[in-house]
Amino acid sequence: MIEIAAPAIAVRDLGKSFGAVRAVDGLTFEVGAGRVLGLLGGNGAGKTTTIGMLMGLILPDSGTVTILGRDMPGERAALLEAMNFESPYVDMPHRLTVRQNLTVFGRLYRVPALTERIARLAADFELGAFLDRKAGQLSAGQKTRVALAKALLNQPKVLLLDEPTASLDPDTADWVRTRLEDFRATTGATILLASHNMPEVERLCDDVVILAGGRIEDHGAPDDLIRRYGRDTLEEVFLDVARRRRALAAADAETLP
Numbered sequence: 001m002i003e004i005a006a007p008a009i010a011v012r013d014l015g016k017s018f019g020a021v022r023a024v025d026g027l028t029f030e031v032g033a034g035r036v037l038g039l040l041g042g043n044g045a046g047k048t049t050t051i052g053m054l055m056g057l058i059l060p061d062s063g064t065v066t067i068l069g070r071d072m073p074g075e076r077a078a079l080l081e082a083m084n085f086e087s088p089y090v091d092m093p094h095r096l097t098v099r100q101n102l103t104v105f106g107r108l109y110r111v112p113a114l115t116e117r118i119a120r121l122a123a124d125f126e127l128g129a130f131l132d133r134k135a136g137q138l139s140a141g142q143k144t145r146v147a148l149a150k151a152l153l154n155q156p157k158v159l160l161l162d163e164p165t166a167s168l169d170p171d172t173a174d175w176v177r178t179r180l181e182d183f184r185a186t187t188g189a190t191i192l193l194a195s196h197n198m199p200e201v202e203r204l205c206d207d208v209v210i211l212a213g214g215r216i217e218d219h220g221a222p223d224d225l226i227r228r229y230g231r232d233t234l235e236e237v238f239l240d241v242a243r244r245r246r247a248l249a250a251a252d253a254e255t256l257p
């Protein structure tokens with residue numbers, strides 16, 4: 001008998017409105033265990049709202065989220081021990097040092113042998129020079145490295161990343177991508193990556209979902225999408241999808257009475 005592994009993330013008919021804005025509109029997708037899914041889409045497409053619902057921070061109006069076979073947000077407390085999240089747009093407490101921040105988060109995640117784990121991550125992410133500086137005094141690149149160390153503290157089985165390399169210089173961004181590749185290779189974690197950086201998505205992701213207006217416009221493996229659209233890069237595919245959508249919206253507007 002062929003056994004089909006349960007997906008690590010399963011989203012069904014997910015919907016969320018903020019007042020009149022339908023941020024996420026009937027979204028359905030799965031991420032297989034150990035896979036990396038890229039969530040693409042222009043500004044306001046619904047990526048951050050989707051990640052918020054995967055974390056149980058935003059309650060959906062409709063649909064379900066199942067992570068590692070368990071309901072989110074129903075089993076949020078148990079699930080969060082196996083998950084983590086990183087976004088440059090979410091700040092850590094400014095007045096705590098980097099070490100104090102990592103210690104607080106490590107205790108929240110009940111990380112065993114926490115002192116050793118922080119030392120390991122400080123070495124991996126080269127935090128030594130500012131481990132005892134206040135988080136509020138760090139540069140954007142230093143903050144990102146600390147945020148990634150925080151995201152990996154509990155060795156998550158499911159890692160959600162919202163534009164992890166936004167505002168980094170190309171060298172630091174490349175360095176971060178290599179760390180993420182190492183993390184995946186050594187742990188087999190499942191990763192969902194929202195990003196506007198198409199070369200990054202091509203490099204890190206097995207599959208992508210392209211969102212627009214909270215719905216899926218297209219999906220597939222990066223190579224398959226590039227071939228299907230007759231393009232050379234995922235960036236060109238993304239632009240084709242965005243232009244097609246704009247053309248359809250313009251045609252709709254013309255047919256309105």
Ligand SMILES: Nc1ncnc2c1ncn2[C@@H]1O[C@H](COP(=O)(O)OP(=O)(O)OP(=O)(O)O)[C@@H](O)[C@H]1O
Nearest residue numbers: 018021022023041042043044045046047048049050
């Ligand atoms: N708390 C909120 N209150 C009201 N509207 C919201 C809220 N959060 C998101 N929205 C709206 O929902 C839509 C989707 O926003 P979301 O942040 O999920 O998009 P995104 O794809 O992450 O965009 P970006 O690439 O710009 O970060 C947008 O129209 C946004 O203005």
